[in-house]
Structures are given as structure tokens and as C-alpha cells.
Amino acid sequence: MSHKLLSNASLHEALFVLDGVSAHSCRQSGCWHCGARLHVSNYVRKPRGVPEPFQSFYEKRFSFTCAQCRCRCTPPSVRFFGQLRFVAGIPVLIAALMRGPSDRRCRQLERCFGVRLSASTWQRWRRWWRQQFLFTPFWLQSRGHFAQPEQLGCLPAGLLRAFPGRLVERLWQVLHFLSPLTGGALRAV
Numbered sequence: 001m002s003h004k005l006l007s008n009a010s011l012h013e014a015l016f017v018l019d020g021v022s023a024h025s026c027r028q029s030g031c032w033h034c035g036a037r038l039h040v041s042n043y044v045r046k047p048r049g050v051p052e053p054f055q056s057f058y059e060k061r062f063s064f065t066c067a068q069c070r071c072r073c074t075p076p077s078v079r080f081f082g083q084l085r086f087v088a089g090i091p092v093l094i095a096a097l098m099r100g101p102s103d104r105r106c107r108q109l110e111r112c113f114g115v116r117l118s119a120s121t122w123q124r125w126r127r128w129w130r131q132q133f134l135f136t137p138f139w140l141q142s143r144g145h146f147a148q149p150e151q152l153g154c155l156p157a158g159l160l161r162a163f164p165g166r167l168v169e170r171l172w173q174v175l176h177f178l179s180p181l182t183g184g185a186l187r188a189v
Ligand SMILES: [Zn+2]
Pocket: 031, 032, 033, 034, 035, 036, 066, 067, 068, 069, 070, 071
């Protein structure tokens, strides 16, 4: 199910467009530190876990540097999750749709996504969602978005369940919801 989801062109395109909108508004507001003009200074990314025809949507992460103080301003992203080499949807999907790591699931993951992931990295992601994420300023401020956040259950699976629509639409909404984690004042990844 999930690997078919990642072959849905409209998802990749929608995420790219959404990041473009976020980058545009970041540039319009100027440097976060001194307000001066921003120059384009994108990061080059080599996407992993995305089928080849859609890789072009993930080749750069939008970012800027200040013309005056040289500070870097990287807007939130729905496509990239922190320093992870995988595009944002992959860690969220893996953490949400698959149970804990095992050798068999690691092989399944490689078959489905073309992603080679060690059980220890997978375990680390699960720990992050279950422990650190709950104490991020982002979650403490945003949990009120849900009527009963304590009843969401395990995250991020609970987030995927909480949004309406088909899986692809829910994933899109979860990534949008989580994007403040990836840049700006609430950055935590
Ligand atoms: Zn500046």
C-alpha cells in the first residue's frame, strides 16, 4: 500500500508546490535576524526512498542567506525532515505504518522503497516519536489542534488517523502539520 502511495505524482508535486509557497513567503519577510534582503542559497539533496521519475521534486531544499548579516534562513519544509537523508514522507510512513524493526521488515522496506535502513536507525526514529517529539515546543503548542490529543495513541500513526481523507491526503496533511518542526523558531529536527 505505502509504496504505491509514494508513486502518486500528485503527492510529490503538491509537496513541492507547498514548499515553494513557504519559501516565497520566507523570502518576502526578509532575514529573520536583521530583516535585510535574502539571497537564494538552496541546499542540494540526493533524495532516497523516492521512485526515480519523481526524484526531481526532491533535488533541492529551499534556503536563503541574508545579504547583510549572512545568516541562513531555511523555511519549514513538507519534503525534508531535518538532516535525514530520506524525504519527509518516508520516516513518517515507516514510523506510522509499520510495526517495530525486524530483519524481515528491513528487507520488506528495501523491496518497497529501495531504502536500506538498519534496525538501529529505525529503532531510533521510533524512540524519537515516542519520547522526544512529545516534549518539543512544537508539539506542546500544537497538540491543542486535536480535540483529545492524549487519545491519539502512538505517534505518528495517531496523526495519520486523525486527519480526514484517503491515506495520500492524510499524509499530505500530516507533513504540512509537522512542517514547523523543520525550520524556524520551532525547529526540532
Ligand atoms: Zn540578516
